[in-house]
Amino acid sequence: MKQLITLLLLLIAGMAQAQIDTTLLQINKTDSTQQGLNMDAVYDRPFLNLGKLPVSVGGYMEANWQYMGTEGITEGHEFQMRRMTLFVSSTIGKKLKFMSEIEFEEGGNHIAIEFASLDVEFHPLFNLRGGIIMNPIGAFNQNHDGPKWEFTDRPISATQMLPSTWSNAGFGLFGKTYKGDWMLGYEAYLSGGFDHTIIDNDQNRTYLPASKANFARFEESASGTPLTTGKVAVRHNNFGELGLSYMGGIYNTFEDDGAAVDEKRRLQVFAIDYNHTLPKWNTFITGEWAWINVDIPNNYTQFYGNKQQGGFVDVVQPLISKKMLGWEKASLNLACRLEYVDWNVGTFQETGYTIGDHLWSVMPAISFRPSQQTVFRLNYRIQQQVDVHNNPAEKTAGISLGLSTYF
């Protein structure tokens, strides 16, 4: 009987599929490498519309091969499916939009709702957003889609110092306005946030991304207080976009069942980001830099620093933009990423010597885009990492060949 039902369902499904008029499937072709402000990234994604249905779907995937080595030690050939992400958005009604992003990583072992919010549009300068929001700290956190970047790896400062992709349940306001060549945008949110794991984790350093493992943050804030995130961005057509952002709040559980269990400890992050396309050469420049201050207990290990800083700069130079291999708007690009992260800014109490725990990396790249939605990229990483004691740097290098595409 079960087999009969299964067969029947398969038959109906097949018929239903056969009935779909493919002309109804319309890809909303947005050039995702171009945008208004960085904060528009969640709107600036290609979606597939089914006829006049109010729901759009889309997504992207990233896969690569890499061969990396550190001072004679290598993991060998690594074939990786970094992530597949699904977007679902819907215009629910007048001035009501829902957008979401669900990410599958590690072959589906890690699934996360990175973004799921309802936007209520009152005025271009005054909109309400609520749900799971991406905290607007720096630029990368909100603008992280793989196909937009010429590099297989996400910036180290954005993922290993800042916790991209960092999203929380919360609410807030956003808006923007235009005048002549100028554009101004802002975002301000209250959300759940970090917890004690940022100074008590398996990285042996102050590590904001550790709190990403705490899924309870979508239910309750560890400190019982909100995390405040705000950003102001200004863009001029000739000078590019400059963003200033802040994220801060108490991160630890200082009270439990009404009893004081610790002091209140604050975390503050300041970030500056910039992007611009130089008109003459069409050179695209983007980058961000962040500073982190964390209140650490006085008698805690010095491996956990109370100050961190780091950032990255990407420069992308289109070399050829024309019809290639049958693709109408293909382009071949040369790119380079410069990165630096210092996870522990300061000196040792006992000796006065500078604490290490920093890293720099240079990553030249060649990318080929058959269209703006798809990128094939070849990267070569050169990296030096210094341990907390400032011992001789550990040298890492390697190549990766990958692809990423919206669908």
Add this chain to the structure above:
Amino acid sequence: MLKSSFKVLILILIGLIVLSCEDILPSAPMESELLDGPMEGLTHAQSAQFIRGDVAFNDELFHSGNGLGPLFVATSCVSCHAGDGKGLPSTSLTRFGQIDATGNKFLHLGGPQLQNRALPGYTPETIPEGATYSVFTPPAVTGLGFLQYVTDEDILALADPDDLDDDGISGVPNWDYIRDFTIPRPDAITRDGKYIHRFGKKASVYDLLEQTVDAYNQDMGINSIFDPIDTFSGLSIDPEISQQTIRDVVFYLETLKAPIPRDQDDPQVQQGKAIFSQIQCASCHLPEMKTGYSPIEALSYKTFHPYTDLLLHDMGPELDDGYTEGSALTSEWRTAPLWGLGLSKNSQGGHYFLMHDGRARSIEEAILLHGGEAENSKNLYVGLDQSEKEDLIKFLESL
């Protein structure tokens, strides 16, 4: 035609990239420039256990979620022994409360080791009033397996407690009781129920199992089946690390290679080596020892060059902190092995922090801090001309 050529070109390019992988990666440093790495002659199964111990020692980082503390000194083995080398003042530990062989009178107040760090919400220990203390920088951990399998008989043969040879150097073993979980060596020599201990600044640790168990418990607050007493509560608690991991770390420490000397053909190094013996440094920093039987074949009956005699020596008042362990006097310290000395800076942030607490900032300063039984050697060093001193330092840096 053009398209096909382009495709072929891309395929060739990708092929070349894959084939040239090894050439574009950073090369490994010379083996002699590294302290870490396994000794030669391990079987495949032993190599696998070495790797497991390596991961536990160098990669396992503790936090409250996997048992750290709540009181602790460090959060991992590698925190203090970067690259298996010496540590720094910032990773030092403090011991307190014992002034003679009658034992530690401050055990009820947290002795012998100070847990000077604590998880948020907890209060770390402080040194109790009236307790003397000593600060120890972490030692290098390479070559320990060779020291582990030196026979008691050989150690005892080096001792000269009454200075019968009248060279001003005595040297005695540290006699102490062993722990409940310790299995004595088959050839163990005992005296009044006490055994010869050999590891640690005061030679107060019997073997590498005891050292490892104590380091997990006293340094990181990680309890094991061997020592279930929590340093915070003083109560027995469930193990926070498996017995197998402890065994793997012990095996790792046993089978780390001995430091490899460098520049041994350099005439200046050879001259320095001769001076080393000439001014009696080699009387305590014994250039050559041998192992007895070891269940690890690669360690059995091997000759090696640690530059220690594993004995305690009176080092004079300047190095007497007023604290001791086992049967050692407060002024007595175990002869520090000198192998790997020249690579110390690679794990000490590019600087030297020598002697038991890192107070010596250069090899020469360390020599000049020698007193007591080493007073004569120090004076002979002071009497050398500058080029001879440089030869000696060059030799020491080659170890």
